[in-house]
Amino acid sequence: KMNSAMSEEPDALSVVNQLRDLAADPLNRRAIVQDQGCLPGLILFLDHPNPQVVHSALLALRYLAECRVNREKMKSELGMMLSLQNVIQKTTTPGETKLLASEVYDILQSSNMSDTDNVNEMNYRRRKAQFFLGSTNKRAKTVVLHIDGLDDSSRRNLCEEALLKIKGVISFTFQMAVQRCVVRIRSDLKAEALATAIASTKVMKAQQVVKSESGEEMLVPFQDTPVEVEQNTDLPEYLPEDESPTKEQDKAVSRVGSHPEGAASWLSTAANFLSRSFYW
Numbered sequence: 001k002m003n004s005a006m007s008e009e010p011d012a013l014s015v016v017n018q019l020r021d022l023a024a025d026p027l028n029r030r031a032i033v034q035d036q037g038c039l040p041g042l043i044l045f046l047d048h049p050n051p052q053v054v055h056s057a058l059l060a061l062r063y064l065a066e067c068r069v070n071r072e073k074m075k076s077e078l079g080m081m082l083s084l085q086n087v088i089q090k091t092t093t094p095g096e097t098k099l100l101a102s103e104v105y106d107i108l109q110s111s112n113m114s115d116t117d118n119v120n121e122m123n124y125r126r127r128k129a130q131f132f133l134g135s136t137n138k139r140a141k142t143v144v145l146h147i148d149g150l151d152d153s154s155r156r157n158l159c160e161e162a163l164l165k166i167k168g169v170i171s172f173t174f175q176m177a178v179q180r181c182v183v184r185i186r187s188d189l190k191a192e193a194l195a196t197a198i199a200s201t202k203v204m205k206a207q208q209v210v211k212s213e214s215g216e217e218m219l220v221p222f223q224d225t226p227v228e229v230e231q232n233t234d235l236p237e238y239l240p241e242d243e244s245p246t247k248e249q250d251k252a253v254s255r256v257g258s259h260p261e262g263a264a265s266w267l268s269t270a271a272n273f274l275s276r277s278f279y280w
Contacts, residue, residue, distance in 0.1 A: 012045065012048060012050065012053050013050060013052060013053050013056070015041075016042070016045050016048075016053050016056045016057050016060065017056050019032065019038060019041075019042065019057075019060045020056045020057075020059045020060040020063070020173065021173055021174060021175070022060075023059075023060040023061075023063035023064050024063050024173040024175075024182065025175075026066070026067065029063065029064050029066070029067040029070060030067060030069065030070065032060075032064060033064055033067075033070040033073055033074060039064075039073075039074065039077050039080075040077065040078070040079075042057045042060055042061055043077065043078075043079045043080050043083050044079075045057035046058070046083040046084065046086070046087055046101075047083060047086070051093075051094060051097065054087060054093075054097060055094075055096075055097050055100065058087070058097065058100045058101055058104060059100070059171060059173075061074070061104045062100060062103060062104050062107075065104055065107045065108060068111075071107065071108055071111035072111055074108055075108040075109070075111055080108070081105065081108065081109070084101050084104055084105040084108075085105065087101040088101045088102055088105065140170055140184050140185065140186055140187060141184070141185060141186075141187050142182060142183070142184050142185075143182075143183045143184075143185060143191045143194060143208060144180060144181075144182050144183075144208070144209040144210075145180065145181045145182075145183060145194060145195075145198070145206045145207070145208060145209065146178075146179055146180055146206070146207045146208075146209050146219050147159065147179050147180065147181055147198060147204050147205070147206050147207075148179065148204060148205045148206075148207070149179075149203050149204035149205065150174070150176065150179045150180075150181070150204055151176075151179065155201075155203065155204060156174055156176065158201045158203070158204070159174075159181065159198060159201065159204060160172075162197040162198055162200055162201055163181075163183065163194065163197060163198075165197065166185075166189070166193055166194065166197050167189075168185050168186040168188065168189035168193075169183060169184075169185050169189070169194075170184040170185060170186065171183075171184045172184070180209065181206075191208055191222070192222050192223065194206060195207075195208075195222035206222065207219040207220060207221050207222065208220045208222065
């Protein structure tokens with residue numbers, strides 16, 4: 001049962017987005033799952049009427065499930081597997097959200113299998129889930145952007161709107177403290193298209209973050225020539241992959257000025273909101 005605090009839609013969405021952004025940093029994943037309020041809160045968000053809240057909660061759970069030591073606790077958490085099944089089976093759930101829920105479910109369901117069984121099971125489920133997106137799937141890649149001018153929530157909203165319009169963008173996560181955005185895109189989409197979309201806001205400009213041979217991060221400016229961007233009328237796709245690019249993403253995310261103090265206070269704020277909003 002929820003109290004009136006949850007009827008204020010922006011609160012639920014802002015909190016679940018905070019948790020998603022925190023979960024994107026590998027250094028926070030164990031703490032979030034150990035926290036007594038966050039995991040039950042994310043499970044309840046899976047039944048939220050706002051599809052954006054559900055999708056964001058699933059992204060957070062997907063990040064948390066990347067940490068192997070979290071999987072058993074997540075799987076055994078009250079209502080977790082049932083809520084994921086409900087999302088998958090609901091006829092009103094968008095295809096990409098179903099696929100994301102299936103992916104989280106499979107990772108947790110396979111957590112106690114041997115590695116070989118795990119891979120076979122995941123591949124089988126992945127093939128089964130392909131029909132949501134058709135047979136034209138290509139692998140995804142991860143692009144890390146440094147965005148000059150990304151310094152408040154209104155700019156972030158502008159940036160979100162610009163990225164959501166691009167066909168081929170799968171998901172993205174912001175790191176406001178360091179003006180960065182980690183974007184997962186289809187392999188056939190050029191990173192320059194992201195820069196064009198962000199430049200279209202007129203108040204922000206993107207550079208790509210790459211690693212040199214020595215492992216140091218460098219900023220590489222995009223050419224000023226605009227790239228034609230194919231518009232997306234639906235929610236962004238979430239693609240299954242044979243080889244997840246998130247290992248590299250983990251390095252980029254965790255190396256770039258993680259702020260443990262800030263993360264702890266955010267986590268505390270999110271947990272407080274959840275404890276106020278639900279009767280456990």
